[in-house]
Amino acid sequence: MDEEDRVTPCDVTTGFFVLGHCGRPAVAGCPSCGKPVCAHHAGPDGLCPECADRLAGGPASPYDPRWARGYRRTYYSESSRAYNDTTWYSSFDDYDRGGFDAGGDYSFGGGDFGDGDGDFGGDFVDS
Amino acid sequence: MLAVFWRKQRAAIEGFHPLHQALVHQQGFSVSLPPADWRALVASLAQHQAHVKRRKWRLPERVPLVLVPLIQVLTEDMRGKATLSIAADLRGPDAPGKAGPQQRLPARRPVRSVAQWYAVDPWLRIRAELRDGSVLDVEVVDRVRYRKIHKVNSRGKHKWKTKTKTVRRIAVTRRIAKGAAVARPSAPPPRWIRTRVKSGERTVVQATAKVLANYPEAQLPQQILQVSTETFRWTRRTA
Numbered sequence: 001m002d003e004e005d006r007v008t009p010c011d012v013t014t015g016f017f018v019l020g021h022c023g024r025p026a027v028a029g030c031p032s033c034g035k036p037v038c039a040h041h042a043g044p045d046g047l048c049p050e051c052a053d054r055l056a057g058g059p060a061s062p063y064d065p066r067w068a069r070g071y072r073r074t075y076y077s078e079s080s081r082a083y084n085d086t087t088w089y090s091s092f093d094d095y096d097r098g099g100f101d102a103g104g105d106y107s108f109g110g111g112d113f114g115d116g117d118g119d120f121g122g123d124f125v126d127s
Numbered sequence: 128m129l130a131v132f133w134r135k136q137r138a139a140i141e142g143f144h145p146l147h148q149a150l151v152h153q154q155g156f157s158v159s160l161p162p163a164d165w166r167a168l169v170a171s172l173a174q175h176q177a178h179v180k181r182r183k184w185r186l187p188e189r190v191p192l193v194l195v196p197l198i199q200v201l202t203e204d205m206r207g208k209a210t211l212s213i214a215a216d217l218r219g220p221d222a223p224g225k226a227g228p229q230q231r232l233p234a235r236r237p238v239r240s241v242a243q244w245y246a247v248d249p250w251l252r253i254r255a256e257l258r259d260g261s262v263l264d265v266e267v268v269d270r271v272r273y274r275k276i277h278k279v280n281s282r283g284k285h286k287w288k289t290k291t292k293t294v295r296r297i298a299v300t301r302r303i304a305k306g307a308a309v310a311r312p313s314a315p316p317p318r319w320i321r322t323r324v325k326s327g328e329r330t331v332v333q334a335t336a337k338v339l340a341n342y343p344e345a346q347l348p349q350q351i352l353q354v355s356t357e358t359f360r361w362t363r364r365t366a
Binding site for chain 1: 166169170172173191195196199200201202203204257258259261312313314316317349352353355356357359360
């Protein structure tokens with residue numbers, strides 16, 4: 001196995017409707033949940049964005065660049081109730097959980113960083 | 128001489144993003160930009176409240192309520208070179224050119240006359256190229272009915288009253304990427320959302336909703352996102 005194969009990818013979930021994993025090389029594990037986090041997503045205390053948002057109570061202003069990420073979980077929960085479709089929200093949770101299970105159906109290898117790659121094959125999942 | 132007044136706020140506005148300035152002065156814009164440029168606009172808009180207090184230069188209410196949240200949500204789902212196009216006209220339904228012809232309705236005393244007209248206000252149109260290869264179109268149109276009633280009482284006192292009723296149409300169309308698997312969701316959408324699906328090389332899912340606009344404006348982005356959600360449920364990946 002060469003060096004490149006052993007790099008742990010960042011497991012932060014990206015997107016709002018079209019979910020994916022960041023996939024950049026992780027530099028640390030989140031001290032709260034243990035998720036591998038890249039330099040781009042690591043907070044001041046090394047926390048992953050989800051844990052940082054949870055501890056801060058979520059970004060209040062929509063002007064905050066992190067707002068959509070914090071709002072995503074709330075919105076999925078609300079829309080799941082509005083649609084009376086529990087699988088809508090549970091599939092999102094499964095996806096997040098899949099990040100901890102390398103062989104799971106919801107884990108992805110490619111990552112979605114490197115904007116404009118033009119390859120839409122397998123590094124994202126529809127919500 | 129007039130330039131003496133509000134010079135600090137005027138200077139602050141001149142330093143804002145050009146689209147931010149367009150929102151202040153024209154209450155709208157129509158432009159296509161990559162996500163990074165939209166984020167620059169949002170960063171500029173975030174400075175507005177701190178630097179500009181004058182009522183005349185206030186941002187339209189729907190900028191922080193609708194426009195900014197939708198930009199934030201859609202850019203999350205886009206790649207760097209994709210384009211997000213937004214045509215926003217936040218002048219409101221009373222702006223010139225939006226009102227249709229007036230018609231007179233029958234009236235009986237003490238009402239002397241009733242004039243009715245409609246204004247059609249397509250105030251938001253968005254097209255986003257998403258990272259899964261699909262293209263999302265969002266359109267929000269307000270149709271406002273105006274009724275101007277003229278009353279004269281027995282002592283000859285005149286009163287005019289104008290009543291409005293707004294019906295909002297939210298239409299979201301998603302052209303799914305070629306070859307993507309499409310499956311009917313397990314549960315139907317809420318009754319207020321209507322879905323149409325057109326099969327083909329690129330499946331098109333359209334969700335529309337017609338709602339009375341008698342709820343707080345703060346719920347607007349959530350309502351637009353709820354209609355959008357329906358178009359994404361058709362391509363949900365199942366375990």
